[in-house]
Amino acid sequence: xxxxxxxxxxxxxxxxxxxxxxxxxxxxxxxxxxxxxxxxxxxxxxxxxxxxxxxxxxxxxxxxxxxxxxxxxxxxxxxxxxxxxxxxxxxxxxxxxxxxxxxxxxxxxxxxxxxxxxxxxxxxxxxxxxxxxxxxxxxxxxxxxxxxxxxxxxxxxxxxxxxxxxxxxxxxxxxxxxxxxxxxxxxxxxxxxxxxxxxxx
Amino acid sequence: xxxxxxxxxxxxxxxxxxxxxxxxxxxxxxxxxxxxxxxxxxxxxxxxxxxxxxxxxxxxxxxxxxxxxxxxxxxxxxxxxxxxxxxxxxxxxxxxxxxxxxxxxxxxxx
Numbered sequence: 001x002x003x004x005x006x007x008x009x010x011x012x013x014x015x016x017x018x019x020x021x022x023x024x025x026x027x028x029x030x031x032x033x034x035x036x037x038x039x040x041x042x043x044x045x046x047x048x049x050x051x052x053x054x055x056x057x058x059x060x061x062x063x064x065x066x067x068x069x070x071x072x073x074x075x076x077x078x079x080x081x082x083x084x085x086x087x088x089x090x091x092x093x094x095x096x097x098x099x100x101x102x103x104x105x106x107x108x109x110x111x112x113x114x115x116x117x118x119x120x121x122x123x124x125x126x127x128x129x130x131x132x133x134x135x136x137x138x139x140x141x142x143x144x145x146x147x148x149x150x151x152x153x154x155x156x157x158x159x160x161x162x163x164x165x166x167x168x169x170x171x172x173x174x175x176x177x178x179x180x181x182x183x184x185x186x187x188x189x190x191x192x193x194x195x196x197x198x199x200x201x
Numbered sequence: 202x203x204x205x206x207x208x209x210x211x212x213x214x215x216x217x218x219x220x221x222x223x224x225x226x227x228x229x230x231x232x233x234x235x236x237x238x239x240x241x242x243x244x245x246x247x248x249x250x251x252x253x254x255x256x257x258x259x260x261x262x263x264x265x266x267x268x269x270x271x272x273x274x275x276x277x278x279x280x281x282x283x284x285x286x287x288x289x290x291x292x293x294x295x296x297x298x299x300x301x302x303x304x305x306x307x308x309x310x311x
Contacts, residue, residue, distance in 0.1 A: 026279050030286040037290035041297040066235060073227055076267055080220035182267040186260050189231075193256040197238045201248045 025176040029183050032145075036187050039138040043195060049130035056131070056199025059124055065196045068111050069188065072146075075104035076185045079178060086166055086174050094174070095160050101181070102153045105146055112143045135195065142191055145184050152177050223266025230259040 082097030116136070119125065126136035156173060234252045237243060243251060264270045270280065
């Protein structure tokens with residue numbers, strides 16, 4: 001690279017230009033949005049097909065849902081703090097915020113797996129009714145995305161370890177994971193509103 | 202748009218302020234949704250309407266403050282792809298519900 005990007009100013013100036021890799025990742029997220037859209041459509045069609053089995057009102061607990069939602073929401077802002085640190089080139093701080101985000105996300109996945117295991121043990125598994133099939137497919141697809149995000153966070157922490165500056169390539173990776181992580185939070189807004197809260201009315 | 206350089210860089214990068222505003226708004230909107238459902242003060246259809254509006258507002262808040270969507274010329278293609286996806290998803294969700302509802306009504310399966 002001909003110009004120097006080590007100073008914070010030059011770096012900020014550089015970040016101004018939309019990078020093709022980030023745009024490509026944005027397009028991927030939009031296709032992911034279509035996957036979730038179709039799963040929401042399936043859930044909307046099947047949400048009353050209980051087949052004599054348990055309903056959402058009987059299965060869902062608002063306290064567990066509130067805790068899951070809080071973990072994901074807080075992990076969004078901790079990742080945001082990580083991005084702010086990345087723009088300042090503070091590698092240690094970025095790694096710390098990524099680790100905090102990782103544990104919040106891990107807590108979310110743990111609670112979700114616990115909830116699923118509890119439901120399956122009660123006989124309310126995905127094979128019980130069309131409603132539960134649609135529920136498990138939609139919510140676990142989101143949970144799987146969060147799990148992939150966790151692997152990605154660990155990967156970036158390992159890549160950052162021992163480095164002292166954040167080159168443009170690493171900044172791109174952090175920006176794309178930021179988009180991914182915040183996108184999953186948006187999907188979760190729709191999940192807790194239309195899957196959980198709407199069933200508890 | 203190019204004259205407003207500082208505002209652009211602020212929204213594009215998302216400073217601590219932008220994240221804090223977004224986070225506070227998100228917490229308020231989420232808490233409002235939960236309280237409306239737990240309070241049982243509205244009718245069922247009214248509750249659904251209220252939490253739908255709150256969810257829609259929160260999605261916009263996240264898009265602006267966390268995903269840093271903006272209306273600068275640079276973000277034009279991001280926005281184009283986003284709007285196309287939004288239209289596509291809206292058509293097939295509304296279309297699916299319309300067709301499946303109609304089918305269920307005709308087959309008297311409800």
